[in-house]
Amino acid sequence: NAGVTQTPKFQVLKTGQSMTLQCAQDMNHNSMYWYRQDPGMGLRLIYYSASEGTTDKGEVPNGYNVSRLNKREFSLRLESAAPSQTSVYFCASCLTAYSNQPQHFGDGTRLSIL
Amino acid sequence: GENVEQHPSTLSVQEGDSAVIKCTYSDSASNYFPWYKQELGKRPQLIIDIRSNVGEKKDQRIAVTLNKTAKHFSLHITETQPEDSAVYFCAARYGSSNTGKLIFGQGTTLQVKP
Numbered sequence: 001n002a003g004v005t006q007t008p009k010f011q012v013l014k015t016g017q018s019m020t021l022q023c024a025q026d027m028n029h030n031s032m033y034w035y036r037q038d039p040g041m042g043l044r045l046i047y048y049s050a051s052e053g054t055t056d057k058g059e060v061p062n063g064y065n066v067s068r069l070n071k072r073e074f075s076l077r078l079e080s081a082a083p084s085q086t087s088v089y090f091c092a093s094c095l096t097a098y099s100n101q102p103q104h105f106g107d108g109t110r111l112s113i114l
Numbered sequence: 115g116e117n118v119e120q121h122p123s124t125l126s127v128q129e130g131d132s133a134v135i136k137c138t139y140s141d142s143a144s145n146y147f148p149w150y151k152q153e154l155g156k157r158p159q160l161i162i163d164i165r166s167n168v169g170e171k172k173d174q175r176i177a178v179t180l181n182k183t184a185k186h187f188s189l190h191i192t193e194t195q196p197e198d199s200a201v202y203f204c205a206a207r208y209g210s211s212n213t214g215k216l217i218f219g220q221g222t223t224l225q226v227k228p
Contacts, residue, residue, distance in 0.1 A: 031214050040123075042203055042218040043158065050213050058215065090157065097214030100146035100165050100207060105157040 002026055004106035006091050012112045013081045021076040021109050023091030029104075031097040032074035033058075034066060036087040037108075043090065049074055050097040081113045116141055118206050120219025127194055128227050135222045137204035138186040146207035147187045148216070149178060153200045161202075162189070194226045 007022045025032065030051050035043040035058075045058030047066040055066050063085060065077045074093075078085055088110050092103040117140040127133050137147075148163035164171045164178045164187065171178050175194075180187040191198055201223050205216040 033214075033216075040220060042120075042220045043205075043216075044218070045215060048213060048215065056213065059217075094214055100163075101214070102148055102160045102163055103214070103216060105150075105159070107157050 004091055004093055004104055006089075006106035006109050008109060009107065010110045012114065013078075014114055015081060015083060017081050017113075019078050019081060019111075021078075021089055021091075021111075022073070023075065023106060024073045025091075025093040025104075026072065027093060027095075027104065028071070029093035029095050030071070031094050032068065033092045033094075033103060034064075034074070034076045035090045035092065036060065036085075037090060038087050046076065046089075048097075083113050085111065086113045087111060116208055116217045118204060118217045118219045120204050120222060122222060123220065124223045124225070126225045126227065129194060129196060131194055133189075133191045133194055133198070133224055133226075135189045135202055135204070135224075136186060137188070137206075137219050138184075139206040139217075140185070141206070141208050142182075142185065144185075144206040144208055147178070147180060148205050148207075149189050150203045150205065151200045152203065152221075158203060191224075194224075196226050196228050199224055199226045 004025045033048040034046040049068040091106045094101040094103045145166040150158035152158045177190040204219040
């Protein structure tokens with residue numbers, strides 16, 4: 001049981017390049033989330049998908065877009081990367097957003113933008 | 115606005131001593147409070163959670179207490195071991211929406227000295 005799988009694990013981009021971070025879960029979870037983690041700032045929610053077919057902005061959505069491709073997959077896209085988007089990105093999923101269920105995290109994508 | 119404050123930011127204890135990490139939250143409608151442990155370079159992993167209908171929950175050496183009136187909750191680790199060294203994050207679910215959104219604290223780096 002793989003849980004939440006993120007690809008790639010590491011990536012270096014130049015300013016202005018675009019990129020899509022992939023996330024897939026095999027736990028039959030309904031809700032999925034994208035966070036970024038920066039030193040001293042904890043985890044901040046970028047976008048989330050409470051259920052298949054829906055997406056909504058979190059705390060820090062600017063510069064990002066998302067797609068809930070199907071129940072398993074939730075991708076995060078940087079259209080024009082900026083150095084301020086250098087961070088570690090985590091995808092998470094939970095059984096349902098409509099009750100108090102724990103979120104399970106992937107291993108993260110370490111993204112550097114030069 | 116939605117906010118979770120976590121203290122201290124760093125904590126150093128001797129092996130065998132207890133460690134306490136405290137968090138406060140701003141939304142009185144919050145009803146779910148998970149704690150995550152993150153080892154260096156790894157994913158955040160859920161270690162314990164508490165729902166608002168209980169005041170305390172214990173799992174072996176780890177316990178969490180919740181004071182809804184004061185809007186704060188705490189993580190207690192007893193008989194600390196070197197393998198407890200990690201960054202710990204508290205979070206609060208904002209219950210005013212059906213999104214499962216978690217707001218995280220800034221993290222506490224716990225060092226357990228052998």
